[in-house]
Amino acid sequence: MRKRSTWQRFSAETRHSINQALFSGGMPQETLALYSRWWQLETYLRSLLYVELRSSYGVDWTSHIGQGATSRQQMDEARKYMATADWEDPLSYLDIGKLFPQLEEHWDLVGPSLMDRETLLARKPELMAIRNRLGHLRRPHADDLSRLQQTLRDLEKGAFAAYSTYNSYWQIDRETSDPVVDAWVHEEHRTAQRLINHARQQYEVGFNLYHSLRPYAQPPNPGSPITGNPGSVWVATFNTLTRDVDPAVLWRDSYLNENSRELLIHMLVDYGSVTFTFPAVDDGARVADAIGESFDAILLSLRPRRELSDVELHEVPMRNIRLDPRIQVGSAWNHVDETMATMTMFGA
Incomplete structure (x- = not known):
């Protein structure tokens, strides 16, 4: 199927308004x-x-x-x-x-x-x-x-x-002394014990915890806590494999409560995965709870996988412009990684 141009993907009202401004409005x-x-x-x-x-x-x-x-x-x-x-x-x-x-x-x-x-x-x-x-x-x-x-x-x-x-994720060293690592790598958190295996077996949802590092930040010493390190970011990734998540439905889920929303940097929604990022500088116990709250929200928001056409894939960012800015769908914060060094960020 031939892809529609950007102009063709605009709504009729948008095209009319632009035409009027350019050709009638001066x-x-x-x-x-x-x-x-x-x-x-x-x-x-x-x-x-x-x-x-x-x-x-x-x-x-x-x-x-x-x-x-x-x-x-x-x-x-x-x-x-x-x-x-x-x-x-x-x-x-x-x-x-x-x-x-x-x-x-x-x-x-x-x-x-x-x-x-x-x-x-x-x-x-x-x-x-x-x-x-x-x-x-x-x-x-x-x-x-x-x-x-x-x-x-x-x-x-x-x-x-x-x-x-x-989007450069660092593997978690299992020997790291950290409350979030204890909660979600060693599965000491009650929600981790309840959901990690259950989600994988019953929903085909895989969970992984990583951390990333902002360009200005220094990595913590090996074995030292990640929690409390300015510029470190917790990355909780849920691979949905055979199911999809509607970002608007997920965002409205009651499990994403005040604690989760206050701590959240981004909810990164991609085809086949949802990732929640949290500042590592914040309280580790609260972050561990927020990951659990996100996990429950994910499972309640799953829907059957539907293959998207090329047209729909190109229109995903345009459909999600009315979402909270913490929800990123198809943006550079979602997908640009170190393998894309030749890619232009702005196309200028």
Whole structure:
């Protein structure tokens, strides 16, 4: 079957709106292209800051972004009838004028996944000028798009490091002295004892626990606890093999309670697997419980496997844009690993 183009996959309403803006509303074509590139840049910077703050500070991460973002989030909570998928993410409320200072303040965390600090800071005035033109509906400068695309190209190496380290899993040393290892590798947690063998035998769901390491972090010494190490991330992977999981249904499951959601970095949903990531810096007993809560939620959310067509596989990311940003489906946080060094992150 011939694949549909991106334009063909848009809804009729979306295509109509774009046509009207371009051909009847006087919107320059360059503005549409420029907004698309800016979306790539800003969403990467925000998601990077989120992952590194969560990995370094755990549940306390929001105290490191200032009050502006959280207060604007609280104001929006009063209009829940207009809530978008991002309303629970305080970084989505961080003003662009404060985003770059946040990157500078936390450069020790985000720097390895960006570019040379002096270069990025030197470009900040130009980038802010482009953003202001977009925000105030001014027509773009002829060089705006090329400037923005060059910045994306210069971020390629850092973005690859950010994504690939997230998906580079370290095996757990069984001799490691750690509460999460005791709970889920040695199966001392009551839920591990109840579900690991049962899930494999009755549901064909396999469980594995790994950890990954952010680019700025130092690995713990052999045998030393992973819990408490800033930049280490617990990776709880569930291989669903013959069954699928609907991410929206899974996210609504009551087993994913306040404890799980407060600790969670991402729920990574792929065809045949679901992975939950948690900051290792947080309390080990709470993380062990969160893994158990995730396990119960997975088993209750399983549905029969259905083979997806090529068209459906390409449309998966478009179908899930209304999910909480902690749910990642088909994104670079899901699948970019060290074997993809020649792959472009931004296509710029």
